Amino acid sequence: MESQRTYFADALVHLGERDPNVVVVGADTTESIKTIAFGKKFPDRMFNVGISEQNMVSVAAGLAAAGKVAFASTYAVFGAAHTYNVIRQSIAYTKLNVKLFCSHAGLTTGMDGATHQMNEDIGLMRGLPNMAVLVPADGPQTGKATIAAAERPGPVYCRFSRADFPTVTNAEDPFEIGPAYGMRDGSDVTLVGCGIMVSRCLEAAEALAAERVSARVMNLPTIKPLDLKALAKAARDTGGIVTAEEHTVVNGMGAAVASAVAQEHPVPVEMVGVQDVFGESGDGFQLLEKYGLTAAKVAEAAKRVVKRRGA
């Protein structure tokens, strides 16, 4: 189990050393989100604007307009939702080089409850033209996503968790914005996960194997632009897809995948995720159980897909 925030913070410091144009704007969460490490090393390039997230986004846009690679970073509920129209006008419409990196996404935010559990941000962000949307699976991938975002011109949204996640990728694994990454091969069904649900898809595949269901597992860290080719191939090869995300199923990764599959190569799709409800206070991992974001639920969905598809 590793902290995505730590990898994000380390990557930021690395970027800061490499490029004097990298700057960070925070909103009174710099300690919690760990951007303070960048601030300590590069005090001139860190701007904490207090609890003013709309201002944070536009300040980052102004910095980017003058040639900076501007990271804006806070909790997802404030950074992505409170600020939506500012993101739309100040960074998506303008295509400015702002990297919106938001922690505390999803149910695993835990005890703080529904007001802080952002389960709708993927939907908000993928709806914006020009915006790339990243959901790294674990710590190492979060670090790589940070570097990749800095290297990509234009706006990027990246969401990660407050909780430590099981590590499912290696330091040597490649990472680019765009591709889906195969985690396990299989022929009966494809389990597509993002964020913490990648580890749960792997667990589900293991359980399914015991029941003689061969499940392919794909880690989909880039929700936009979507890897249509890999998804179409998965649909063709395995004939059915299960998506799993720590986000509402209404308009998140699963909805994006289902829409793509419907157009590219229609096959049965089942979605595991938050079922159009708000969360509540509690331990983050107990919440995942209560709201059905488990390996068991992924495996059940896989069996439904296989049944729907027929022999």
Next chain:
Amino acid sequence: MVEISDETVRGLEETARLLRRHILKMTHQVQSGHPGGSMSACDVVTALYFHVLRVDPENPTWEDRDRFVLSKGHACPVLYAALAERGFFPVPELMTFRRLNSRLQGHPEMGTTPGVENAAGAEGQGLSFSVGLALAARLDRKAWRTYCLMGDGEQDVGQTWEAALAAAKYHLDSLCAIIDRNGIQQEGRTEEILPIEPLADKWKAFGWNVLTINGHDMRQVLHALDEAHAHKGQPTVIIAKTTKGRGVSFMENVVRYHGAATSDEDLKRALAELGEVMP
């Protein structure tokens, strides 16, 4: 303070009349757009583009240029008119305003129109954007300055005040905000819709250097911009008291002309008042 010659002032006043005529024609040809708030801001924009800003129409993205951020995006007719007359794009292009495939969008789009520095339309974002620009200039140890023109309606917006706090925190003396205080927003008088007075006291309390001027007195506008430049350690806000629809008798202080173009008949009268020589 540099003395400004009568000739300079007269020249700028003549340019402002020309820009006002453009504003009326641009909004008339498409029967759409916001003439009132464009005309109230016209003298300030003229002073900036024809006397103050270091910009290069041949190289709109010149690194060391001064930045002008139009936060009240609906007033873009005055910006487009100034940019065209300053040589950023051909003057006849003004008549494509708001039409399909035009580079002159209904509200400013960054990257499309040469010389436009920001996207605006949703009110209240420009000052924060300007704070980011001014921070970048400081980081790079550059001398270019940032000017942000806001509407008084934007004083309703919370983000404006978030930006005000941030600019004061960072002592951004390369930032000069100007409020086009014409007293009218879309649905009526600002003091009836959402009272914002005492406005100068608010900005003072937020840590800004505050100058209040007659925004149609070219000499006062130039002096204030000069004073803002000289002021160190704080950002400056110029509250420019203006008249919505300024320059055309029947448009002045009329709420309707916030977002309504003139009729054919009224356009003729208006242009005559603004000294258009009829062919």
